[in-house]
Amino acid sequence: MSGMIQCEHIVKKFPGVNGDYEVIKDISIEAKKNEILVLFGSGQCGKTTLLKVIAGLEPVTSGKIFINGKEKTAPGPECGLVYQTTVLFPWLTTMGNVEYGPKMRGMSKKERREKAQHYIDLVGLRGFEKSFPNQLSGGMRQRVGIARVYCNEPDVLLMDEPFGHLDAQTRYLMQEELERIWQTEKRTIVFVTNNIEEALYLADRVLVMSNCPAVIKKEFKVDLPRPRDYTSPEFLRLRQEITSIVDPAEL
């Protein structure tokens, strides 16, 4: 198997009072190693649910998921999640949060400190090791969130609208930062967003999701050179093309 992620015909239904509520209706995804795959979809279309299913936090109703060739049935360190809102542990410092994963897996203190320091430097937070989350800005917290999953060395990074709650300025900055981080240390990333520019700025491929129950409507390969220019003609053309297939009524 070549892909880092291989999802085959995933269906996800939640049991409800009026029968089952189908959120994901047959989605198949494949992602190559070190690729940034962007899932683009409108609000409430099942993006978070899909990531949770891939991470093993929700069981699939049917279908199969393979991460790095191994079937995924339970949550584990192969998949790291960066969440919509800050979910750092408020009682731990930046260092404490970043070294959390290695610590859980029993790595020695010296080794995990070194590793955590490396990723704290990578996301540009040197000097904030001893700060607690409530002393950091929103952008900095998401940086810690990114360092934290990097530090756990998962096969796949799942990012659920990580910049959705940031102001526009910080959001642009963080997109550039994520690209820089990924260029420095490549990983396989599945990035969920409802922002078309963000999708095109980061993606190797964009998968456009339909409304609930979700299917993949169309796939776009983004071959533009990095870092991308939001105003280049190709960028705008792709943006136009994707917008046109998303039904305005869905937004």
Add this chain to the structure above:
Amino acid sequence: MNQNKNGTKDNKKYILMSICSVLVFLFIWELVTDVLGIFKSTMLPSPVKVFGTFIDKFTNTKPDGATIQVHTLASLKVALSGYLIGVGIGVPLGIAMAWFRKVDCFVTPLFDLLRPVPGIAWLPVLIVFFGIGLLSKAMVIFLSAFIACVINSYSGIKNTRMVHLWVGQTFGATRSQLLFKVAIPTALPMIFTGLKVALGASWNALIAAELLASTKGLGFMINQARGIYRPDIILVGMIAVGITGAILGYLIELLQKLVMKRGWRQ
């Protein structure tokens, strides 16, 4: 900076006002007793008299057979032994009830039956079983502390955020690591609230128990003084109860500051 200055200024004002209010209170008290004689000293002794008795009680064992230090220590011994056992059983039980579904189902109904009965209401039953010695009083304290600890630890653990558990799981944490490295840290502020409430409850229950049945301790001293019309000793006893309670509260506050670092605080 400016704000800070204002802050300390306000603070000074506040302290000054507090001192004033205490002084006014003492002045009026002195006025209605020694000066104007509205209350007779057999009913309400003057602050000067109470202060004198307080100093005297450090060395004088009359009329209740022991100095105030001995009574305070006796009370503390009972209160703390009951309290520590209550904490030692209550906190783990509360955590277990919140974390393990089976424990929850099994224990919670029983606990809900127990909960509304104030600790002190158990005293008569306990005296029948164990007499009026240390054991029955320690049991009353135990029950009072135990209930507060269970309730607060339980809701503390229940406060654990789902996403934090997911984070733990995707980091490969085992079930017990989720408990010790996610849920208990989340619950810690509530657990400490429980410890504080329990301490207050223990101290209250102890004094109540001593007033009802005892042979030493501050409550006993107060009760003896009531019997022989020594209101000054009653007041001295009350002051000692208040001061000791405040010191205990301060100590636990200190412990919390040591254990819980910045991140927990807003």
